[in-house]
């Protein structure tokens with residue numbers, strides 16, 4: 165089968181085109197013919213070996229979708245032809261996160277989705293909604309599930325809540341769509357005028373240019389009548405966290421997800437003074453993925469895809485992500 169590999173240990177970011185034997189599903193496993201894969205900021209970290217991956221060579225990318233090609237012994241509930249996506253953490257089946265559940269993740273320390281075939285534990289091959297294309301379904305496992313976990317499981321967003329989203333990357337665009345079906349009001353930031361216009365078209369109630377307004381917590385306060393946002397989905401990290409402390413309401417929730425903004429040390433005093441709930445999270449469980457897919461199917465939400473690259477141009481897809489001009493998800497068709 166055709167595949168790409170990276171070398172996390174070499175940390176050179178190079179993608180190597182390889183031909184590998186088609187893997188064989190063992191007890192309780194399924195073989196999936198991958199149709200599309202998608203990229204996350206995390207995949208840049210894996211390629212640069214700042215993700216803690218220790219393999220000499222691995223097939224990268226956590227996210228992908230395809231059809232079951234073969235089931236191994238003992239598999240029930242899935243059959244050849246079923247449309248599935250892989251779970252980011254195959255060992256996190258249900259319940260709260262545990263140390264063991266987050267040890268293995270696709271495309272870092274086990275084979276990922278940038279290949280024609282992948283073997284997955286059957287419970288981690290999650291059926292995808294019928295209405296989604298392969299490319300759309302390939303965007304779900306990391307960014308979408310992270311946004312779903314943050315809004316519906318951690319923050320328990322209620323109709324009428326104000327949700328503050330940062331930027332227009334994969335996580336934030338899914339969060340916009342989920343927040344809207346949950347009945348929340350969305351305030352979103354973006355450093356790009358064209359992206360701000362698109363976010364408004366998609367239903368954001370207010371959009372702030374964080375480059376022109378580095379004190380963007382002030383307009384958030386103005387827009388909420390001095391109260392602050394109920395929930396902040398924090399993807400900026402040290403570069404934005406102190407602003408988020410100011411922008412969230414007293415007793416509000418900040419879900420700490422990413423660190424695209426760079427930046428320095430953070431002073432936690434506001435967390436204490438404003439009684440902020442600051443909760444980190446990492447992607448989600450297989451059970452959360454199934455729950456999210458039910459909501460997606462009901463509302464027929466369409467993931468925002470920036471661009472689809474052919475398999476042969478996988479390196480260009482990585483470069484496109486690195487450049488940061490994308491709006492939504494970057495996909496590779498396989």
Ligand SMILES: NC(=O)c1ccc[n+]([C@@H]2O[C@H](COP(=O)([O-])OP(=O)(O)OC[C@H]3O[C@@H](n4cnc5c(N)ncnc54)[C@H](OP(=O)(O)O)[C@@H]3O)[C@@H](O)[C@H]2O)c1
Pocket residue numbers: 204205206306307310330331332333334335336353354355356359374399400403404420421422423424425445446447448488490492
């Ligand atoms: N905890 C988890 O499980 C989890 C899961 C997924 C992702 N993450 C993390 O979450 C972060 C976002 O991931 P992603 O895949 O959505 O990334 P992405 O698609 O690469 O999006 C990055 C976006 O962030 C915005 N941005 C950059 N600097 C910013 C700043 N200083 N303030 C506000 N926004 C800024 C930009 O939006 P504009 O161009 O509109 O300004 C950019 O397009 C990453 O750090 C990633 O590692 C964590």
